[in-house]
Amino acid sequence: MNSGNDSSSNSRASSQTHDHRWRVTDVFLVLVSYSFFLLVFLIIEARWLGAVDVVENRPWIHLFEELVDAAILSLLPILIVVKRYRVPLEEIGFSTSNIAKNICIGFATGVALWLVMSGIDLGITKLVGPSTSHPYLEMLDKAVSPSSRIAVLLSIVVLAPISEEIFFRGFVFTIFKRNYGRVAALIASATLFSIVHFDLLSFVQIFVAGFGLAILFDWTRSLVSPMLAHVTLNVFSVYFR
Numbered sequence: 001m002n003s004g005n006d007s008s009s010n011s012r013a014s015s016q017t018h019d020h021r022w023r024v025t026d027v028f029l030v031l032v033s034y035s036f037f038l039l040v041f042l043i044i045e046a047r048w049l050g051a052v053d054v055v056e057n058r059p060w061i062h063l064f065e066e067l068v069d070a071a072i073l074s075l076l077p078i079l080i081v082v083k084r085y086r087v088p089l090e091e092i093g094f095s096t097s098n099i100a101k102n103i104c105i106g107f108a109t110g111v112a113l114w115l116v117m118s119g120i121d122l123g124i125t126k127l128v129g130p131s132t133s134h135p136y137l138e139m140l141d142k143a144v145s146p147s148s149r150i151a152v153l154l155s156i157v158v159l160a161p162i163s164e165e166i167f168f169r170g171f172v173f174t175i176f177k178r179n180y181g182r183v184a185a186l187i188a189s190a191t192l193f194s195i196v197h198f199d200l201l202s203f204v205q206i207f208v209a210g211f212g213l214a215i216l217f218d219w220t221r222s223l224v225s226p227m228l229a230h231v232t233l234n235v236f237s238v239y240f241r
Contacts, residue, residue: 021084021085021086021087022085022174022175022178022179023175024175024176024179026077026080026084026175027171027172027175027176027192029080030073030076030077030080030167030171031196033076034072034073034076037072038068038069038072041065041068041072042065045061045065049061059143059145059147059148059150059151059152060147060151062148062151062152062155063151063154063155066151066154066155066159066160067159069159069163070159070160070162070163071163073163073164073166073167074162074163074166074167076167077092077166077167077170077171078092078166080171081171091174092166092170092171092174092223093165093166093169093170093174093217093221093222093223093224093226094170094223095221095222095223095224096222096224097222098220098222099222099224102220102222102224102225102228103224103225103228105216105220105225105229106216106224106225106226106227106228106229106232107228107229107232109212109213109216109225109226109229109232110228110229110230110231110232110233110236111232111236112212113208113209113212113213113229113233114232114233114236114237114240116208116212117205117208117209117233117237118240120204120205120208121202121205124201124204124205128201136152136155136156136160137156137237137238137241139152140152140153140156140238153238156234156238157231157234157235157238158231160230160234161227161230161231161234162227164193164230165213165217165223165226165227165230166223168189168192168193168210168213168214169189169213169214169217169223169226170217170223172185172188172189172192173185173186173188173189173214173217173218176188176189177218182218185214185218186211186214186215186218187211189210189214190207190208190209190210190211190214191207191210192210193206193207193209193210193213194206194207194210209233212229213226213229213230214226216229
């Protein structure tokens, strides 16, 4: 009987130790590190290129910028999970199980979120006037040449959804859920997702999108579904605005 109780106690202690590794401060460590590395990269690039509109004049440089941005935002949390927490990446949603189902759910959720966000945007427009356009959409409007439009579109519908889902849903949501529970994780990850987009008038829409994507991730435990939902949402936002 004692050995059974000891085994149960050890299991609980091990679980608590495992959960304690997921530190909320690591979220802010990643954000600070991401900002620092991106700033250094942009300073080096500015010294190399000088003042130039890379979107239109050098679109592939713009795409490289966005690739570096996405890589930093994705790799920093992955490094923390693998090196500091020493757990497999499945813990933050790197899973291909039920992939066909998750793809279908992701697409359907993306369409639903776009409809909800469009309704919210319409209501806000009637109350306070039209909201400001997202910086990505502004760049797309300014892009004239086919190569510049392709570069911006790849940023919007591929790089941003992948990197943001790894960080906000896989990393941020998981850490807050392990420390404070599901509801707090939904609110915290969606709020942070809204804050970093720097658009006060679109805060509500972005929060709703982040909340819905977090629910989807928590339900499927795979990044495939929120990534595809995010891609679908961005595609619809670009072509049906």
